[in-house]
Amino acid sequence: MTYIDTTLARLAKSSPSQSEFYQAVQEVLESLSPLFEKEKHYLDQNIIERIVEPERQIMFRVTWVDDKGKINVNKGYRIEFNSAIGPYKGGLRFHPSVSASIIKFLGFEQTFKNALTGLAIGGGKGGSDFDPKGKSDNEIMSFCQAFMSELYRHIGPTIDVPAGDIGVGAREIGYLFGQYKRLTGRYEGVLTGKRIPWGGSLVRTEATGYGAVYFAQNMLQNAGDHLDGKICAVSGAGNVAIYTIEKLYQLGATPVTCSDSRGMIYHKSGINLETLKQLKETQQAPLEKYLDVHPDAVYKAVADYAAGRNEVWSVPCDLAFPSATQNELNQADALALLANGCKLVAEGANMPSTPEAVEEFLKARIHYAPGKAANAGGVATSQLEMAQNAAMIQWSFDEVDLRLKNIMKNIFTNAWETADEFNQPGNLVLGANIAGFRKVADAMIDQGAV
Template sequence: MTTLKQILHFIKERNPHEPEFHQAVEEVFESIQPLLKDNGIYIREKVFERLCEPERIVSFKVCWTDDNNQVQVNKGYRVQMNSAIGPYKGGLRFHPSVNQSILKFLAFEQIFKNALTGLPLGAGKGGADFDPKGKSDGEIMRFCQSWMTEAYRHIGHFTDVPAGDIGVGEREIGYLFGAYKKIKNEFQGMITGKGLDWGGSHLRPEATGYGLIHFAQFMLAEIDEALENKVCLVSGAGNVSQFAMEKLLQEKAKVVAFSDSTGFVHDPDGINESKLSYIKDIKNGQKKSVAVYAEKYKNAVFTEAGKSSIWSIPADCAFPCATQNELTLDDAKELKSNKLILLAEGANMPTTPDAIAFIRKTRILYGPGKAANAGGVAVSGLEMSQNRLGRYWTKSDLEKELRTLMKTIQENCLVTIHDYGLKEHDYLNAANMSAFVKVSKAMMAQGIFG
C-alpha cells in the first residue's frame, strides 16, 4: 500500500519548481494525515493526489497594443482546479509575479475556502503577468479584451466563474465582461464583482474585509473578548485592507498601522473615518504611496519597505491582508513578545510555514485565510445566485447573510475540533479537515472523473 510519505513525495516530484504550490499542499497534507490513516479508501482511491492535480490548466499568449501603438506580449492563465461541488470559482490576478506555481497554490487553497462556505462552488484561479500600474484606461481595456478572446472558450456561469483579485477591480471586471458579452452575444453571470447597474451585487467590494472582521469577532468571543478598544495592525492598503479597517472602525477597534508595497505607516493616534477616506483617496484615486498619509497627519510616521516591519508595532490583533508569505518567523516572535491576542489572515497564505508553526505553539488565536477571508467568495457565490434568479438583494440582507456564512464557517471549525479531538482553537487543522471531507465525498461519489 502507498505510504503517506510516498503520497507527498509523488506530488512534489510531479510538480517540480513550484514552491508556492508545494507550500500550500504540504500544509493541508499535514492537517489531514489522521483522516488518511483512519480511512483507507482515501488512499486506495488516491483522493489527495487527484485533489492536487488540476482538472485543466489553460495557458495562452495575450497580445495587445500600448498607447504608443507598440505591440506588447503577456502570458495569460486559467487554472481549473476542482469542480466536484460546483463550477470552478476563483479570482483573476494581474501582477508581474503571476506564474503557474502561484496560480496553482491559489486554486488549491480555493478548493478548501469555497467548500467551507457551504455554497456549491468549485475552485479555480487565473490571471496574467500583466502589471496594471502605470497603464492608461485604454491600455488596460485592450489588454482585458485580448485576454478574453482566448479565455471566453473556458468560462461561463455553469462552467467557470472568475472574479477579481490583485490588479483586477471593477474597472477590469467591466472590460472583461464587455468583451465576453460581445464575443458570445450573451448577457450572463460569467464573472463576479460586476457593477451594481449591470448584474453586480451589493457588498461584494466589502465582503472579504468585512467577513474577515466578522470571523475575528467570533474567534474572540470564544475567549470572552471583543474587538472594541483593541489595537489593530492591517497590512496592505487595497480593497481587503480598506474594508477590514472600515469594519474595525465600526466595531470601535483602534487601527494604528497599515501598509503598501512602498512601506508602512504607524499612526499612534489611530485612524478615524476621515483618515480612512483619505487612505482610500490616496490608493484608489491618486494611486500614490501611503507615505502621503504621513505628510498630512503630523503624528503619523512612514517607514520605507525593508527598513522595518509593520508587525514590530505593539498591538492586540494583526490582520495580514497584502500578499503571500509577508509575515515571517521573526515577525511572529515580535508579535508574541508584544502580547498579540489574535492573528487572522485577510490575504491568501500571508504567513510563512515556520511563522505559523511558531504561532500555533503560543496562545495567539490563529485564523487561517481559507476560513477567515472566505467572505469574498461567499458573496461572489451569492452574486451568482442573484444573476441566475434575476433578482437582487439589499445591502442589509447581504450583510446579514455574510455574517451568517462567516459564523457557519467558524461553527463548522469548532465542530470539527470537537469531533476529531483537535487542540482547542485549532482553526487551521479544523478548516482543512472539514473541507477535505466534504470535497472528497463528492469526488468519490462521482467516480474517478470526480
C-alpha cells in the first residue's frame, strides 16, 4: 500500500464515516507525492501521520430555549487542527449539514489556506447543526449565548480566534462576542467578523469575494489576459457571491448568474447587484423574487434541475466562481462549463468541485484555482482585523483592500512558482498544496514532536 492508502485506511478506522474529511486529505496527499520524492525528510519525520490528526477535537452539547419556552438541543464543535505557525484560526458554521466530518475537512483545508496567506495563523474550524433559518433574533441570541458558554473555555486572542462562516454573520458574531465578554470580563480580539464600531475591520465582509476575483485577475494577467468584458457564472447568494459579483463589475466583467438553496437566476444582461443585495442582505428573501423586479431574467428551481446537475454551470461563460458550498460542481457540471467556453474557475467556496470535476479542469488545462488559494482573502482579512484589534487602531477601507490585493497576488505567485519548481507549470492545485504544506510541516519539524 502507498502512504496515501495507508493514511486513508487509518483515518477510516480512527474517524469512521467522515467522507468529506477523507476527500480533503486524499486531494492534498496526492498533490504532495512529488515533494516527498524530492524531500524525503518529511516522511522520515512522520509528518503525514501528524498533520492529518487535529491537535484537539472539542464536541459539546448546546442547550437553548426557543420563543415558545421549549428546550432545544444541538451539537457544537471546535476542531483546533494545527497551531504550528500561529493561533488556531477559522470560522464557525451554523447549518443542519454540520457534522464532525464537515468540520474536520474545513479545519484541514484551513490549515494550508492560512499558511498560504503568509500570515501567522494556524488552522481551526467549528460550528453546530443549528439552523438559523426561520429563527427569531431572540432565539438566535439564546443559541449563540449557550454555544459560547462552552466555547469560551477553549479560545482566546493568542489561542484560537473563530470567525463567521455559513449561518454566522455579524449578528451572530455580536451575540457570541457579548457572551464571551460577559463570561470573561475581557474586551479582546477573540472573534473576527465583528461590526465596525466595536472592533471590526473594513473590507472583512467583502474580502472572500474580492479576494477570489483578485486571484482570477492575477491568473489572467499572468497569461496576458484581463477581466474586462468577461462573462462570469457565479453560484451562491451570500457574502462570497455578492462581493464576487461586486468586484467583477468594478473590474469590467459581467456576472450573469447567482443561486440559493431553492434555485438559480440567469440574467443575460448581468445580475442587478442592488436587487440582489436588497433580497439577500435586507429582506432575506428567496431568489425567485428577483423576477418581480427583473422579468427579463430566467429563474430555475432546484426541483427542475437536470438529474445530478447544478444549472448554474450550464450557461455560456468565460469564467466561473463556485461560491456556495462543498461539492456543488461535479464532473457533468465541469464538462458543461468546458463545452460552453469556460476558461477559468476560481473557487470562492471550500472544496466546491468534486475530485472528478477538478480532474476535468486539469486535463483541459484551463486556469483553475482551488479554494484554499482563491478564497484565502477572507481569513487573511480576519488576521488583519486581529492585527488592528491588538494595536487598538482601525485602518481605512483602501488600506485594507490594498493589503488584501497584495496578499492574493503573493498567494498566486507562491503557488505558481511552486508548481514550476516541480515541473508542473500552471498546476495551482499542486502548487498551492505543496506551498501550504511545506510551510506548516517545516514549522512542525522545527518545533519538535508536537
